[in-house]
Amino acid sequence: MPDIMANTNNGNYPIFIQSGKLDRLGEIAASCVKGRKAFVVTDSNVAPLYLVRAVDALKKEGFSTPSCTVPAGESSKSRDILFMLFEQFNAAGVSRADVIVALGGGVIGDLTGFAAASYMRGCPFIQVPTTLLAQVDSSIGGKTGIDLPFGKNLVGAFYQPRAVLIDPSVLSTLTRSVTAEGMAEVIKYGCIRDRLLFESIEKGMSDLEWMIERCVRIKTTVVQNDEYDTGERMLLNFGHTIGHAIEKVSGYSGISHGEAVAIGMVYAAKTGESFGHTEKGTAERIRKLLKKWQLPVQTHIPVEEIFDAMMSDKKRLTGKFFFVFLSRIGEASAIPTEKDSLFERMKGVWDDE
Numbered sequence: 001m002p003d004i005m006a007n008t009n010n011g012n013y014p015i016f017i018q019s020g021k022l023d024r025l026g027e028i029a030a031s032c033v034k035g036r037k038a039f040v041v042t043d044s045n046v047a048p049l050y051l052v053r054a055v056d057a058l059k060k061e062g063f064s065t066p067s068c069t070v071p072a073g074e075s076s077k078s079r080d081i082l083f084m085l086f087e088q089f090n091a092a093g094v095s096r097a098d099v100i101v102a103l104g105g106g107v108i109g110d111l112t113g114f115a116a117a118s119y120m121r122g123c124p125f126i127q128v129p130t131t132l133l134a135q136v137d138s139s140i141g142g143k144t145g146i147d148l149p150f151g152k153n154l155v156g157a158f159y160q161p162r163a164v165l166i167d168p169s170v171l172s173t174l175t176r177s178v179t180a181e182g183m184a185e186v187i188k189y190g191c192i193r194d195r196l197l198f199e200s201i202e203k204g205m206s207d208l209e210w211m212i213e214r215c216v217r218i219k220t221t222v223v224q225n226d227e228y229d230t231g232e233r234m235l236l237n238f239g240h241t242i243g244h245a246i247e248k249v250s251g252y253s254g255i256s257h258g259e260a261v262a263i264g265m266v267y268a269a270k271t272g273e274s275f276g277h278t279e280k281g282t283a284e285r286i287r288k289l290l291k292k293w294q295l296p297v298q299t300h301i302p303v304e305e306i307f308d309a310m311m312s313d314k315k316r317l318t319g320k321f322f323f324v325f326l327s328r329i330g331e332a333s334a335i336p337t338e339k340d341s342l343f344e345r346m347k348g349v350w351d352d353e
């Protein structure tokens with residue numbers, strides 16, 4: 001029995017969350033497709049750790065297991081690597097009866113998901129996320145894609161996996177900073193929807209499986225209500241409007257997404273407090289919790305630069321500008337905000353630093 005069923009306009013898919021579940025990948029794949037070929041895509045850090053286990057689990061169910069290991073890192077979300085995958089799918093004789101497995105972090109999930117979405121106009125694929133960020137965020141929701149030289153995630157598709165297999169035990173090999181990046185997203189879920197989760201992390205609780213399940217439930221529910229990202233899904237962007245701007249101004253180097261989001265959440269909460277949308281003291285609680293995870297909570301980039309980058313973001317809708325504010329920990333809403341007043345409030349926050 002799956003732990004969670006995700007319901008989408010294009011069918012439902014199960015999400016399994018259990019330590020040790022990687023060894024059951026074969027059974028899950030067998031329940032998804034008729035073919036007996038499973039093409040595994042992974043990266044150069046994950047391959048030496050988990051590829052053999054994944055392949056063994058698939059072989060037990062009679063799958064043949066061609067695989068491809070791409071270089072670890074964001075640079076693999078590229079046209080060259082995507083087309084290299086198409087060539088390898090072709091050489092391995094992958095058909096639409098077979099399954100493509102994404103074994104890795106968000107980079108592998110996004111890249112492989114898009115490759116699966118477009119090869120032969122769509123082959124079944126399974127997400128096996130191996131970073132905390134991928135387990136709580138990128139493997140759920142069906143967003144796939146690659147980067148272009150002039151922008152991140154510019155080409156992609158909404159394409160749902162046949163199943164998501166989350167094995168929290170694989171997180172034990174992550175570096176501290178990659179774990180912390182995922183924690184920034186976990187804390188975000190607490191901020192927008194789950195006070196108990198937030199408070200449990202404040203108290204130092206460390207039951208990863210419990211935390212992951214709560215985050216996955218929030219993401220599946222929000223995505224279910226807004227599969228194509230036109231409304232409620234916006235709440236998942238708490239801290240991301242400012243975060244993305246920080247990433248952009250930094251040229252996507254020297255600061256990771258999770259770090260930028262951490263800073264973004266603190267400033268978004270401060271801005272919310274300044275508007276009177278957010279309960280006083282909220283920003284300070286978020287700041288303290290992020291610091292515990294050694295995440296950055298301050299930026300020295302001038303507010304003008306951040307604001308310009310925010311306004312040029314591809315998701316900026318014309319006319320109304322929705323900004324995600326917390327009312328308190330565990331409750332968020334997207335509030336239509338006038339650009340000039342947002343800038344004034346943000347400037348006040350920056351001046352106070």
Ligand SMILES: NC(=O)c1ccc[n+]([C@@H]2O[C@H](COP(=O)([O-])OP(=O)(O)OC[C@H]3O[C@@H](n4cnc5c(N)ncnc54)[C@H](O)[C@@H]3O)[C@@H](O)[C@H]2O)c1
Nearest residue numbers: 045072073105106107108130131133134138143170173174
């Ligand atoms: N599709 C979505 O909805 C969505 C949402 C958020 C982020 N993303 C995308 O996700 C990507 C970031 O994901 P990420 O943070 O997982 O990055 P990542 O895939 O680059 O993984 C981070 C690092 O951890 C390594 N790694 C992965 N699993 C490991 C393990 N179990 N043990 C040891 N090392 C391991 C990787 O090799 C890599 O070096 C970005 O490209 C971002 O755009 C997508």
Ligand SMILES: [Zn+2]
Nearest residue numbers: 185240257261
């Ligand atoms: Zn994020």
